[in-house]
Amino acid sequence: QQPVQSPQAVILREGEDAVINCSSSKALYSVHWYRQKHGEAPVFLMILLKGGEQKGHDKISASFNEKKQQSSLYLTASQLSYSGTYFCGTDPRETSGSRLTFGEGTQLTVNP
């Protein structure tokens, strides 16, 4: 079942913050976040695992609430380079047949 991402699109000024949410109707083992620039392949940002952990990568961080089956991506003090479409990929399996189901994406535009 495809995860639901919100919002669908967001426009920011450089330096502003944003939150992107990813919700699933199924219990999850892991959530993966990717960023895709126009005309390019998705690029890996981070993985969050069952256990409710939080991770950070420069000014981008994420959390995973397994009880709510929801993950959030936090972009702090956004830069022009953050523009792109953000996808979450979810996986209910730990090993056997592991595969990601992706949301429809959140288009983020950062303006000067």
Added chain:
Amino acid sequence: NAGVTQTPKFRILKIGQSMTLQCAQDMNHNYMYWYRQDPGMGLKLIYYSVGAGITDKGEVPNGYNVSRSTTEDFPLRLELAAPSQTSVYFCASRLGQSTDTQYFGPGTRLTVL
């Protein structure tokens, strides 16, 4: 390491033609995947493989076929191309577990006219 490579980068097909999209990885990954991405949309899983000789259907397998005779290669075959198959196709691979990073190839942009 080249990572995940795909050929060709671009292709135009006529309705009814067939073709094979090539995908290779040099990271000794067990799992490989084929996705399609329509304009402005997310990634839909077509087929995947958990090892040489083992393949399974994803969400949108109709009109496609795959084979995996080696760990490195995972070609996607389109039979009788239709305009609905116009899309960008991404191949991806990962070592095997849910905790492993999934790497994407650069994509093949296919147009069926």
